[in-house]
Amino acid sequence: MGRPEAGQRFEEIYLAYYADLLAYIRRRVDSHDDAADALAETFATAWRRLPDVPDAHAARLWLYGVARRVLANGRRTATRRSALVERLGGQLARWAESTAPPDDDLEAVRAAFGRLYADDREVLALVTWEGLTSDEVAVVLGCSPGAARSRLHRARKRLARELSHAGVDVARYGVRALALAGRKV
Template structure:
């Protein structure tokens, strides 16, 4: 962790200003977890840049400046994440409108999917929800590609049978219906 005098200086700064920084950060965050993350990042920066930390009371002000930048970076990240979530949500909504079955059919697809045994649900989920190829499904399941293709074929057949029993037009939706189960389940 560095030379003893480096460690000692950091510990002195940490002990002297921990409470003040925690209060500063806590007043500017929404949760204790966010405050803990920002405080940890502030002191990690202080450790990395210990040679830049001024002596005495100026260290406290320097740490406030670091904490302020850490909080600003966190807000920018949250804003970008929120914007991305909104864009993706809008794209998914448009996709669902153009590709999806009506809600009644979607409920029937979910119900039919739940009627399958766990092995069938897993192989269908790997292929439809995760988009894995038969070879990739085989790797995940620990079987040969031929066995994976067979399992997938049988599971699709059983799902089609359950969908037909539920009155869902299997020819109209095909595997897309199953993909929607994973998205909205």
């Protein structure tokens, strides 16, 4: 089948069955975005496999079958993603417990971290939570490596001062461990 002929056939199929497929998919998903994605994937499959698409009314049924498989794949993907998120959440919780100060200081640490300027919180989070080096932080912040190191040093000093005012023994944990405790898991 030549390309112009294929394009015309696809357009005819699309126009004839778009509304039916959208209704079919929309009744099976929770959001308009999910419906749009599934519909697009269904028609992308139809385009790739245009020679396999039957003629007339059978095309509609064939498209329903494709849409059904697209939706099933989406559900499987969501299930795998949920399982992964749950597993990672458990791992993060265990890791947080192993790196966080005792619970009696945790709220004080979070409050002290929250009192910092947003720029201080960001530079501390990039280094502590994301594990970036000061050179990498410089790229993220769009500044020189020297400026990033300076910002990090000042942010650590301000966090230590906030923690000291809150009565948290900074020497016992270190500013890095306390900054880790400020993150939201």
